[in-house]
Amino acid sequence: MDISTSCSPQGQPVFPKLDPAHPPRILLTSVFGPYGVDDDFGRSENIMELFHNQITKAQGAASLRFHHRSFGLYFLAENLDADVTILDFPSKDRFICELRNGYDIVGISFITPNFLKAQTMAKLVREHSPKSVILLGGHGAAIEGVEKLIDCDHVIRGDGIGWMRSYIGQDPNAPIKHPIMPSNDxxxxxxxxxxxxxxxxxxxxxxxxxxxxxxxxxxxxxxxxxxxxxxxxxxxxxxxxxxxxxxxxxxxxxxxxxxxxxxxxxxxxxxxxxxxxxxxxxxxxxxxxxxxxxxxxxxxxxxxxxxxxxxxxxxxxxxxxxxxxxxxxxxxxxxxxxxxxxxxxxxxxxxxxxxxxxxxxxxxxxxxxxxxxxxxxxxxxxxxxxxxxxxxxxxxxxxxxxxxxxxxxxxxxxxxxxxxxxxxxxxxxxxxxERNSSSIYRMTETAVRGYKTLSAVKDADAVLKVRTRQLADRIQEYRQLLPTISRNAVNPLEKKRAGDLEQEITSLLGPMNFKQKISSVAAMIIAALWSIRIKIFSDTVQPKTRLTHYRGGKLYAE
Ligand code: B12
Ligand code: SF4
Structure with a gap:
């Protein structure tokens, strides 16, 4: 078990006695938004998205857009025999409002660039819920001397499940329960x-x-x-x-x-x-x-x-x-x-x-x-x-x-x-x-290349046949975007590539059916509106605030 805490002189964890008759009420939270904007707490380059932050960010409307929940919090909640509320992507006001429900423990998960947000949240806990124990976890806990920089009770470095289980009197080494949840919302x-x-x-x-x-x-x-x-x-x-x-x-x-x-x-x-x-x-x-x-x-x-x-x-x-x-x-x-x-x-x-x-x-x-x-x-x-x-x-x-x-x-x-x-x-x-075209074009091309390779295997067994069919399904899904890719192409090269690829797909799998053609046109219309939206306003999309309740490690309400 990876554990450490600020609160003991030897760097060993100190587990205060909790009353077993009253399982603690725990609030686990991520840092507050808005994210990816220039304000007192964050920067516009630091978007709360994976692809649009550091991978497809230059690809305009063709950028892949995903929101991922703060998964660590759900792993903790699923494995604690307690009343746990998860507040994911709160605003500052929503966080303050939640604190008024009086929690025994408030756990804040943060990473290094969100240090200031975590520091502010800890101050808000002291102000609005002074009896709550404050735990800091997630990669931000690795900041040197964080226990002195943020007013808190414990800093948990590494895995938090074992630590929190010990803290509330559970077996830290019991098997880990995996939450069932989407990878993105x-x-x-x-x-x-x-x-x-x-x-x-x-x-x-x-x-x-x-x-x-x-x-x-x-x-x-x-x-x-x-x-x-x-x-x-x-x-x-x-x-x-x-x-x-x-x-x-x-x-x-x-x-x-x-x-x-x-x-x-x-x-x-x-x-x-x-x-x-x-x-x-x-x-x-x-x-x-x-x-x-x-x-x-x-x-x-x-x-x-x-x-x-x-x-x-x-x-x-x-x-x-x-x-x-x-x-x-x-x-x-x-x-x-x-x-x-x-x-x-x-x-x-x-x-x-x-x-x-x-x-x-x-x-x-x-x-x-x-x-x-x-x-x-x-x-x-x-x-x-x-x-x-x-x-x-x-x-x-x-x-x-x-x-x-x-x-x-x-x-x-x-x-x-x-x-x-x-x-x-x-x-x-x-x-x-500019040289390689949009990633969505390339992903469609990859599916086509794979389909050609796998469908040429002569003695394909049942597994390989299923994998070939899955690639064909992927091509049928992605090809509906090819007209949109072509219309929004970064340059004539991408336009040509998209056109050639549709022709190749037609020769491999036949033309698009009626339903595909309709959704392809609909996609072009939506993409045109989206392009206007990002040109006139901004392309920022904030993740939605989510409140999830667990009772004794079971999902209770969301
Ligand atoms: C999903 C993810 C994201 C999502 C964020 C989702 C969200 N809601 O916050 C997206 C894609 C948006 C994202 C963006 C960024 N991320 Co990110 N992200 C990850 C990733 C891939 C997975 C995190 C995860 O869920 N892991 C699985 C869970 C189970 O593990 P965990 O979160 O570590 O939780 C465990 C412990 O840390 C601990 N714990 C966590 N929270 C708490 C809270 C308490 C109270 C306790 C007790 C314990 C505890 O217990 C958990 C169970 O063991 C990690 C890399 C990785 N593989 O971990 C990087 C990572 C966390 N991200 C990182 C960074 C730096 C960023 C970005 C700045 C981009 C970048 N430069 O890489 C941006 C910042 C966005 C922003 N504005 O805040 C770094 C953090 C490094 C650091 N030292 O702070 C990591 C480690 C990747 C890396 N670059 O090495 N990220
Ligand atoms: S240490 Fe492991 S996870 Fe990190 S970059 Fe190297 S191989 Fe990847």
């Missing part, structure tokens, strides 16, 4: 809901034992992997329960390196094949584990989207990338119908004004479906943070609100003064979009 492109059913959330574990020096999650969980679910059989049973309850057939796997637990994944695959319940997955995995697992296995497993950290070509090679030909690997994956999100880090220590463009071009040339560009930002507890601190390069003048990696460097780098990091970043995103 809002998924949209061109103002239109993304085709297909929302994916369910699957968190098989937290942390990673690879220890890459820039990575928050590996360091936050003590450079170790903490599985929530240990066997493939258990994973399979959980997925079946999720499908039976909420019809999910695809899962967003929030595990930093899912394929690294090879035995578990192979067992999951065997169970799926045995029962003919062939789920689909979006996963994160490092290049070495992808190669070891093999593309054919990935196809059989049903991986539709793979996020791989390429990081940098020119600097010191991370062990996970040693000997890997990323371009060939990505082409192979896409040829098998697996969309790839590749991430690269800009303004690393070895980068100069002369060599950084080489890395950017390398990333663009990978021709992945999507590229994340992020500035090297040593967040507290990482190796990069310690190195920059030791070398006295850390920018203590830069408020935590700016430590989000999409504008300024949080360390002094003589090659990249002033606004130069942001300029490189914006140039990289723009060029990637």
């Amino acid at each position: 809002y998924h949209m492109i061109y103002g239109i809901p993304m085709p297909g059913i929302t994916a369910g959330l699957l968190v098989p574990g937290v942390g990673c034992d690879n220890g890459c020096r820039f990575c928050s999650t590996t360091h936050f969980f003590g450079k170790a992997y903490k599985p929530f679910i240990t066997s493939g059989k258990e994973l399979f049973e959980l997925l079946c329960r999720m499908q039976d309850q909420d019809r999910y057939d695809t899962f967003f796997v929030l595990d930093e390196n899912f394929l690294r637990q090879r035995e578990r994944t192979m067992e999951l695959m065997a169970e799926m094949e045995k029962s003919n319940r062939l789920f689909k997955f979006h996963v994160f995995a490092s290049a070495d584990t992808i190669v070891a697992f093999g593309v054919d296995n990935l196809v059989r497993l049903g991986v539709h989207l793979l996020w791989v950290g390429v990081e940098s070509k020119s600097g010191p090679i991370f062990p996970k990338n040693e000997g890997i030909d990323h371009k060939a690997l990505i082409a192979d994956l896409r040829n098998h119908g697996i969309s790839v999100l590749a991430s690269g880090i800009l303004c690393m220590e070895h980068h100069t004004q002369d060599n950084i463009n080489g890395d950017i071009q390398f990333m663009i040339d990978l021709q992945a479906d999507m590229i994340q560009f992020m500035l090297l930002t040593g967040l507290p507890v990482t190796g990069v943070y310690s190195d920059h601190k030791e070398e006295k390069k850390l920018r203590t003048d830069l408020p935590y609100e700016e430590w989000h990696g999409q504008k300024e460097l949080n360390y002094r780098h003589s090659e990249f003064p002033g606004s130069s990091p942001e300029e490189w970043l914006n140039r990289a995103f723009r060029e990637e979009y």
